[in-house]
Amino acid sequence: MPHTEALLFPLAMVALVAEAMTAALAAGRRNMDWLGVAMLGCITALGGGSVRDMLLGHYPLWWVQSPYLLLLTGGAALATIGIAQFVHRFHTIFLILDAIGLVVFTIMGANVAMSMNQPLLIVVVAGMITGCVGGVIRDVLCNDVPLLFRAELYASVSIVTGLLYIGGITYGLSPDIVIAAAFAVGLTFRLLAIRLKWEMPKFVYDSETK
Amino acid sequence: MPHTEALLFPLAMVALVAEAMTAALAAGRRNMDWLGVAMLGCITALGGGSVRDMLLGHYPLWWVQSPYLLLLTGGAALATIGIAQFVHRFHTIFLILDAIGLVVFTIMGANVAMSMNQPLLIVVVAGMITGCVGGVIRDVLCNDVPLLFRAELYASVSIVTGLLYIGGITYGLSPDIVIAAAFAVGLTFRLLAIRLKWEMPKFVYDSETK
Amino acid sequence: MPHTEALLFPLAMVALVAEAMTAALAAGRRNMDWLGVAMLGCITALGGGSVRDMLLGHYPLWWVQSPYLLLLTGGAALATIGIAQFVHRFHTIFLILDAIGLVVFTIMGANVAMSMNQPLLIVVVAGMITGCVGGVIRDVLCNDVPLLFRAELYASVSIVTGLLYIGGITYGLSPDIVIAAAFAVGLTFRLLAIRLKWEMPKFVYDSETK
Structure with a gap:
């Protein structure tokens, strides 16, 4: 498992920075002040994992144990203020980084739940919470x-992504290969969904009835 | 206590389904996609108990221990999409199911806090959080x-409902009778409140002063 | 540490009441009903400490251990309904009480994290969460x-405030003096910021790009 962590670690750092930067842009759209930008960056990047850990009772939380993550994400959000005017040029890069974040956080979250011997459905949900709740x-x-x-x-x-990861680990494949495959498929799926504007059907319900 | 659980269990399942279905209708009013509908169903139905458990440090959470609850509530929310056009005909049934949910969740939440030997006020609050926070x-x-x-x-x-339940249990009455009484009174109170449009006075404050 | 608690205790009560009262006014602006006012008062006054404790895994929560705090804050919120028409006369007093609350909660939150031997950055963040999240x-x-x-x-x-407090305690000064100093500086800073309308620069970002 430490090996897996080592494999995911650099990608996780990239993902944290990407999430903090997109949060900073959202903060800018609401005219938040600089400290608000930094706080929203931290909360967005680290919030998914925090909610997962509070739901599973998995203490201490990642950023409590490694407080430099607050500086990393808060710093990335602040730096975004300086480069916001150029951000539209890097729009595609941002989307890719955000997609990497989604996939990497999902794998890390599923990994945490697996290390707690949670049932498979909870492992998938833990991955989804980590990837999406921020x-x-x-x-x-x-x-x-x-x-x-x-x-x-x-x-x-x-x-x-979570199902692929869990399936691979459960069937006894090497973690390295499973992570690589889940990462590749998840990222491809996400980028195709953006590119081809795939959407899920919506539920439109209109009624005065409460 | 296991006997009490057994008594409440089928009602709790009905309540979970009812809460998930009302959440699905709310999701439809916001044009959420199908997965969003399922997620909002799970969060609404299971959120109250989850917040209670996180506040009390009562681990593992119900749905983490019994993941099929996610399938039940998510499935109920999805099924609502198919029957939404008929829902207005069943408006009254929905209100009754939702009222059952409120009362049953309250009793179950109070029960959890009592099993942790919490003080009486916390038992009432735990019931209220379980019933209302979703x-x-x-x-x-x-x-x-x-x-x-x-x-x-x-x-x-x-x-x-919570006060009745705690009062009965504290005075040493049989749990079966206490639950039945708290359930009947709570449900009647709620249905009367809807029917007769009972409302609590509102606090209307209008001022520019922050 | 018990001595520190004793020193902060009366100020904390004042702070809780102040936060509950400002929450009641916010509730009144949204036309909430009386029970809603009481609930928003409790949640606002006690929410910051609760979130801190859930993030740090610091159980039991303050109000779970001392349920009378719910009565204090809920009662203060309800009392506000009766005196709301005079509140604008006491606008300045409110701002001062709210500032006291911010500073006292910060010191108490930092104190909790220090007693858990958290790293310094987490101590500052714990203070900030306690003071601001409600x-x-x-x-x-x-x-x-x-x-x-x-x-x-x-x-x-x-x-x-948090940095001053931690700095003083870390350098071995007497807790009484450190608290007094952090309290005085924090309160002065806050009141000057209000009086002189100090603001942090804002990040204004306008773009259609997601």
């Missing part, structure tokens, strides 16, 4: 209906 | 001011 | 973008 908190704090529930194949990518 | 999370995720704080005797019903 | 929850439940992220030097005051 963005939900960001949207709630920005007073939006969370994008996660409305648009794009985001949670679906997380579920597919 | 709806609060649903409203926050749908970007509404929670109904709980604004309208209808909902939390009040939960408090009365 | 107001964030209040704003989310009132369907506003949290003020904390947008305006006023609020979190900044919390950080400065």
